[in-house]
Amino acid sequence: MFAKIIKYIKELFIGVSSKKNPEVLINNNDDNLNYSTSEKNNNTQTQPAYKIIISAGHATFAKGAYNPKFKISEYDITSNLIVHMMCDYNKFNYQEFTYLDLSSQYENLYYTSYSSYLNAKYKCNNSYKPDLILEFHLNAAENIKAKGSELVRSYDKYTEKYCKFMAGAFDEYNSRLGENENILKCRRVVTPKDLGRDLFILDEAKYPTVIIELGFISHDLTAKKFIDDEFIKLLAVELNTSTSIYFRNNPKAEEIT
Numbered sequence: 001m002f003a004k005i006i007k008y009i010k011e012l013f014i015g016v017s018s019k020k021n022p023e024v025l026i027n028n029n030d031d032n033l034n035y036s037t038s039e040k041n042n043n044t045q046t047q048p049a050y051k052i053i054i055s056a057g058h059a060t061f062a063k064g065a066y067n068p069k070f071k072i073s074e075y076d077i078t079s080n081l082i083v084h085m086m087c088d089y090n091k092f093n094y095q096e097f098t099y100l101d102l103s104s105q106y107e108n109l110y111y112t113s114y115s116s117y118l119n120a121k122y123k124c125n126n127s128y129k130p131d132l133i134l135e136f137h138l139n140a141a142e143n144i145k146a147k148g149s150e151l152v153r154s155y156d157k158y159t160e161k162y163c164k165f166m167a168g169a170f171d172e173y174n175s176r177l178g179e180n181e182n183i184l185k186c187r188r189v190v191t192p193k194d195l196g197r198d199l200f201i202l203d204e205a206k207y208p209t210v211i212i213e214l215g216f217i218s219h220d221l222t223a224k225k226f227i228d229d230e231f232i233k234l235l236a237v238e239l240n241t242s243t244s245i246y247f248r249n250n251p252k253a254e255e256i257t
């Protein structure tokens with residue numbers, strides 16, 4: 001069975017990609033999503049800077065799930081994505097295990113990236129007092145037909161609202177990819193409780209935190225798509241733009257504990 005060929009390294013720190021038999025793409029239509037591309041043209045307001053931490057989720061020594069056919073790991077994809085998210089900015093000097101503050105070309109966003117090393121991560125998360133923490137991962141499943149993105153959020157109204165917005169953004173972006181490549185279509189927005197498990201980064205989060213599962217690395221079309229550097233570049237711009245729009249239209253988040 002091809003499914004047996006798909007092996008992935010179970011995550012050492014955060015086991016969000018180890019669902020055994022997730023359902024194939026479920027379209028959850030019950031949210032009132034307020035995302036629309038027309039909002040992107042509304043760029044006239046001056047807003048305070050929002051501090052956002054972006055994380056590749058894994059590290060070079062623990063790269064997360066792996067697709068052997070395309071020889072690509074979660075970390076290969078997520079680290080490339082956050083590098084492009086930061087390249088989309090004025091300054092760029094990314095190094096693993098280094099804390100960086102980067103001025104943004106988006107008037108309302110201010111990003112920090114940091115080491116994926118767990119202790120450093122929580123220290124940084126709490127000391128930086130971010131408005132939002134975004135951590136990127138990919139799912140993996142024995143069911144190789146499973147695909148679609150997924151958002152796992154901390155227990156606060158702020159991330160609930162952000163996730164609904166981003167689910168809309170993903171679906172909108174996905175529709176532009178075309179029917180045969182609908183890898184980013186949002187399957188669901190959940191909390192750790194919905195998953196029936198503890199997720200350390202969310203349980204420990206003192207600030208609004210969202211884990212973005214970009215897709216299933218075990219799905220070959222998805223893995224193939226995420227190898228494409230041009231696709232990652234476009235996705236990075238999409239994420240920056242959508243997050244910028246979100247913050248333009250929503251108040252600053254509060255500490256949640």
Ligand SMILES: [Zn+2]
Binds near residue numbers: 058064065136137138
């Ligand atoms: Zn992961």
